[in-house]
Structures are given as C-alpha cells and as structure tokens.
Amino acid sequence: MIAPTEGELSILRVLWEAGPLTVREVNDRLNRRLLKQRSAAEPPEKPIGYTTTLKLMQVMADKGLVHRDTSARSHVYTAAAGRERTQQGLLRRFVDSTFGGSRTQLVLRALGEGNPTSAELAEIKDLIKQLEKEDRHA
Amino acid sequence: MIAPTEGELSILRVLWEAGPLTVREVNDRLNRRLLKQRSAAEPPEKPIGYTTTLKLMQVMADKGLVHRDTSARSHVYTAAAGRERTQQGLLRRFVDSTFGGSRTQLVLRALGEGNPTSAELAEIKDLIKQLEKEDRHA
DNA sequence: AAATATATACGAAAGCTTTCGTAATTGCAA
DNA sequence: TTGCAATTACGAAAGCTTTCGTATATATTT
Known part of the structure; x- marks a missing residue:
C-alpha cells in the first residue's frame, strides 16, 4: 500500500470518520474543520477550493488509496484501507526515519x-x- | 525551529552520531550506509552524489538546521538542534497528522x-x- | 610551474504534491 | 425548452525537495 501524503491523509481522516462521501461533502467537512480551528488571533486560513479536493481525490483513486463509485452523477468515495492499517504503515515509516527503527x-x-x-x-x-x-x- | 525534510533528516542523523563533519565526510557516511543496507536481492541503490549532499547542507544552513564553520577550505557543519529536541518536534507533528493529536x-x-x-x-x-x-x- | 584533484557556489532540471482555471457534462428549475 | 447550478475531467501553474552539471577557486602532486 502506498503511503498517503499529508493532504491525502487529511481526506482519509474525513472518510474514516464519516464513511463514504462525495467530493462536495469531503470538501465541506475539511473547510468546516478549518473554521473550527481558527481562533481570533491566528491568521485566517484560506479555505480549500472545491476542485483542489476533487483533484486530490482523483489522484488518490489512481493510487488506490480510495475506491469510488461512479454510478451516480456525484461519485462516492471510500477509504481503501482502514485507519488502523494505515496508521500502522505510517508509524513504521516514521519510526524508521526518526527513531532509527x-x-x-x-x-x-x-x-x-x-x-x-x-x-x-x-x-x-x-x-x-x-x-x-x-x-x-x- | 523548522522541521527537516526526509533527506535533511538523514544528514542530521549522521551529524548527531559522528559530531561536526565536512560535506565529504557526511556524503561518505551516507553512501557507506547505503552499501550496508543493500542485500544481494535488493535493487542496487544509487549512491548520493557529492554535490547533492553539498547543496542539501547549504540549504540546511540557510534554514538554520545546521551551523557551519567556514574558516577552513572544507567547511565543517554541526547540527543546530539536538537529536532529542528535533525528535520531539517531529513527533508532535506526526501525532497531530496521523493520530489526531x-x-x-x-x-x-x-x-x-x-x-x-x-x-x-x-x-x-x-x-x-x-x-x-x-x-x-x- | 603545470597538471591534477578537491572544494564551494549556483542555477536549473527533475520529480512530487497541491492549487487553480476552464471546458465539457449532467441535473434541475423557471 | 432554456437557463442556471453543480459535477467531473484535465492541464498547467505554483511551490517544495532533491539531483545534477558546470564554473570557479583552492590545495596537492608531479
């Protein structure tokens, strides 16, 4: 299984939490999360554009990180690997690179x-x- | 402190282990490590070019990840932050992105x-x- | 001294992720 | 039907890390 990038991981987190979703739904949740995080003092984070999320999820489909159901007009995406398994893989890589294994x-x-x-x-x-x-x- | 990239981290590991070194010494050790890792069956990993390591360490100096002593012809580089502190920073980032904090x-x-x-x-x-x-x- | 080896500096290419603009398509509403 | 909204597809730009070629300077060897 290919390791997800930082941006891909943030999408996977949404899919793990909320189950199969459309691009629109994922994008909404990502931006809602941004709003919540923003406190008064912090620099106002720019929302993620819809086509940005779309493209990212298309790339993820190509990589096999998500599956997509194209039967409806709005495609529905599902995380290909479970949260545990993915965390396990990322953990191994991180332990290797940062803690010498x-x-x-x-x-x-x-x-x-x-x-x-x-x-x-x-x-x-x-x-x-x-x-x-x-x-x-x- | 700025977070080191993957390649930068591999150089920091060498500096932490062996103390202040020149680019040549770091490059040698990186490639010796590659040789050790290589087993008969694995694809023969290409050694890291000297100027590649040089450039990377120059970038690291710009970022403040290493300090360099330019008094001699061969500059001597030192890790700016200790291993523990760097690991701590990377760990925090990793926990946030992969384990929701x-x-x-x-x-x-x-x-x-x-x-x-x-x-x-x-x-x-x-x-x-x-x-x-x-x-x-x- | 001349030739050779070794160092740094530097720009640019290559490779990757993320962002964006735009065209083409589909569904819905007036 | 016609127009409007939402969706996918797609290419390319932007931004970052890594790799490389080459010029230039400095030492070392013959």
Missing part, C-alpha cells in the same frame, strides 16, 4: 514529554500487562 | 503491533512508574 525510543519520547494523564497511563499499563501475558504463553 | 493512541499502536520484548516493556513500565510519582507530587 526503535519503537521503544518512540514510546519513551512520547510518554516522557507530554504530561500524560493517569487515565492514559493506566490504559498503557493495561496493554503492557496483556502483552506480557501473551509473551509468557509464546 | 493523541499521544496515547500512538503509544498503544506502537506497542500493540511490534512484539516488544520483555526488556522493552520493562523499560516502559519503569518510565510509567516515574511519571506516576511525579503526577502524585504535582
């Missing part, structure tokens, strides 16, 4: 500087317990 | 699918303990 280094860095809440820590501890169980059985 | 999601994904060894898990558990202590005091 060491997932542990990544985790330590992520936990070390971010003030994780006790709830988050608890969730991670639970997962570690599970993993240790599996390890014992293996 | 949730470090916890990233950690869970990183631990979940990678068969971490018990030594790795122990290291992470230690860190969690420390963090919980700090949390109590805060």
Whole structure:
C-alpha cells in the first residue's frame, strides 16, 4: 500500500470518520474543520477550493488509496484501507526515519514529554500487562 | 525551529552520531550506509552524489538546521538542534497528522503491533512508574 | 610551474504534491 | 425548452525537495 501524503491523509481522516462521501461533502467537512480551528488571533486560513479536493481525490483513486463509485452523477468515495492499517504503515515509516527503527525510543519520547494523564497511563499499563501475558504463553 | 525534510533528516542523523563533519565526510557516511543496507536481492541503490549532499547542507544552513564553520577550505557543519529536541518536534507533528493529536493512541499502536520484548516493556513500565510519582507530587 | 584533484557556489532540471482555471457534462428549475 | 447550478475531467501553474552539471577557486602532486 502506498503511503498517503499529508493532504491525502487529511481526506482519509474525513472518510474514516464519516464513511463514504462525495467530493462536495469531503470538501465541506475539511473547510468546516478549518473554521473550527481558527481562533481570533491566528491568521485566517484560506479555505480549500472545491476542485483542489476533487483533484486530490482523483489522484488518490489512481493510487488506490480510495475506491469510488461512479454510478451516480456525484461519485462516492471510500477509504481503501482502514485507519488502523494505515496508521500502522505510517508509524513504521516514521519510526524508521526518526527513531532509527526503535519503537521503544518512540514510546519513551512520547510518554516522557507530554504530561500524560493517569487515565492514559493506566490504559498503557493495561496493554503492557496483556502483552506480557501473551509473551509468557509464546 | 523548522522541521527537516526526509533527506535533511538523514544528514542530521549522521551529524548527531559522528559530531561536526565536512560535506565529504557526511556524503561518505551516507553512501557507506547505503552499501550496508543493500542485500544481494535488493535493487542496487544509487549512491548520493557529492554535490547533492553539498547543496542539501547549504540549504540546511540557510534554514538554520545546521551551523557551519567556514574558516577552513572544507567547511565543517554541526547540527543546530539536538537529536532529542528535533525528535520531539517531529513527533508532535506526526501525532497531530496521523493520530489526531493523541499521544496515547500512538503509544498503544506502537506497542500493540511490534512484539516488544520483555526488556522493552520493562523499560516502559519503569518510565510509567516515574511519571506516576511525579503526577502524585504535582 | 603545470597538471591534477578537491572544494564551494549556483542555477536549473527533475520529480512530487497541491492549487487553480476552464471546458465539457449532467441535473434541475423557471 | 432554456437557463442556471453543480459535477467531473484535465492541464498547467505554483511551490517544495532533491539531483545534477558546470564554473570557479583552492590545495596537492608531479
């Protein structure tokens, strides 16, 4: 599976969240998101043009990142790969390029500087317990 | 601090590992690394041209990613920011774009699918303990 | 000294992602 | 039907990173 670019990823996020959508719907959601993000002080982000989103999604269809149903006039697009699988692929690439392939280094860095809440820590501890169980059985 | 690109990051990795170096030395190490990576079956990766590395490092100097000492004929380059700080910045950006800003999601994904060894898990558990202590005091 | 090797500087090409303008098509409304 | 709105298709421009050729300067070797 080909890795999505930054812009493609923002479209995939919308599709994962809201299911199969038309270009118009995706573009609307992307721009609504921009509006929400904008606070008074920040520079007013320019909305994404409709044909920009269209073109991007056409390219994604060519790459196989999305499937599209062309039976209706407004084509309906679906993410080709699930969120988990895509995150997994991007994570691998990121760990390789930035942490020399060491997932542990990544985790330590992520936990070390971010003030994780006790709830988050608890969730991670639970997962570690599970993993240790599996390890014992293996 | 500006985020380094993929190619720039590979140069920073060399500088972090080996300290201040000339363009020639960086280029040699990049290509030696390529040679090591290459196994018999893989397509023979093309070595990186000297002027390519030179130009990239000049651009990095312009961006402020490296400092350079031009007192000698062969300029000597140094990484401007430390490895930890740079990793931290890249991590933040990655968590935002790929995990919607949730470090916890990233950690869970990183631990979940990678068969971490018990030594790795122990290291992470230690860190969690420390963090919980700090949390109590805060 | 002359020839050779090595360095930097610099512009431009190549390759990629994103943005945009415009034409052609289709559906809908007056 | 005619006109208007919305959609796709498509090429090209803009912007960025990477690669490369070449000119120029500086050292080294013969």
